[in-house]
Amino acid sequence: MRLAEISGEKYFFDFSVEETDLLLFVLNDYPLVPEAHMRLRKKEDPEKHEDQKLLDDALRAQRVSNKQQLHSLLNEKDRFAAAEGGFRAGFVRGEIELLLQVLNDVRIGSWIALGSPDYDEEEKYVKDKKSLRFFITMQICGDFQSILLKALHGGPPPAKK
Amino acid sequence: MPGPETPEVLPDIEQDNQTDSRANLDAGFLVICWDDPVNLMDYVTHVFQTIFGWERKKAEHHMLEVHNNGKSVLTRESMEKAEFFVHQLQKYTLHATMERDSK
Numbered sequence: 001m002r003l004a005e006i007s008g009e010k011y012f013f014d015f016s017v018e019e020t021d022l023l024l025f026v027l028n029d030y031p032l033v034p035e036a037h038m039r040l041r042k043k044e045d046p047e048k049h050e051d052q053k054l055l056d057d058a059l060r061a062q063r064v065s066n067k068q069q070l071h072s073l074l075n076e077k078d079r080f081a082a083a084e085g086g087f088r089a090g091f092v093r094g095e096i097e098l099l100l101q102v103l104n105d106v107r108i109g110s111w112i113a114l115g116s117p118d119y120d121e122e123e124k125y126v127k128d129k130k131s132l133r134f135f136i137t138m139q140i141c142g143d144f145q146s147i148l149l150k151a152l153h154g155g156p157p158p159a160k161k
Numbered sequence: 162m163p164g165p166e167t168p169e170v171l172p173d174i175e176q177d178n179q180t181d182s183r184a185n186l187d188a189g190f191l192v193i194c195w196d197d198p199v200n201l202m203d204y205v206t207h208v209f210q211t212i213f214g215w216e217r218k219k220a221e222h223h224m225l226e227v228h229n230n231g232k233s234v235l236t237r238e239s240m241e242k243a244e245f246f247v248h249q250l251q252k253y254t255l256h257a258t259m260e261r262d263s264k
Contacts (some may be wrong), residue, residue, distance in 0.1 A: 038251045042195075042258045055248055063250050098213070104204060104254045111199040118257040142201055149203045153217070161169065 003151040010090040011151050017086045026140050030102045031063045032109020096148050102133035110134040192235045195256040196227050208234035211212045
């Protein structure tokens, strides 16, 4: 995947066939972070139970909304247009923000499912096919996120050779 | 001024029930982002820029604080605003919480 061009408000990325499959594969896992994972306060306060419930409800609604937007985006006709070597897809900034949120949820959710390993210890937690899948998903999501972030913050795309 | 035969009517003294509302508005809550081994540094910087509207330099400063010190106090706000920011950060799956400022 690489940033091909920025035209107006849209960022166009070129994907190989395999990269397109991988992107759709990881996005299909969303949402993956368990609902109870996000806490409003580090220390539970029984008097603030209502506040935590409000946050839980808001995040749940956000996940539903994101999933609907993602479904629309990925199923839009010609969103992934055939191009040399694979596909070209254009996204406006808001759609890139959505992809970043979704990819990070899948990355964090995979990390939690792996057993929440410490820095550089992920491989130690790979014991079977299931954990291997989570480990690979984490890496794939991180790679896609890095490319999207570089597109947003890294200046114009490199000139095509 | 009332005459001697006119009963003096004293106004009701209303109980002050505004304490909770005032606590909500007082800027006494810290929004804290905590370190974890999984969120990418570039991603954390981007989220700080997006949510708080910070320049890249300030966002990177707080990101490095999170990374090096284990946490960073991002802002001090009223309870309602602090809850709002924590929600925004958690939408991006950052490890963020709020706590009352002890100062």
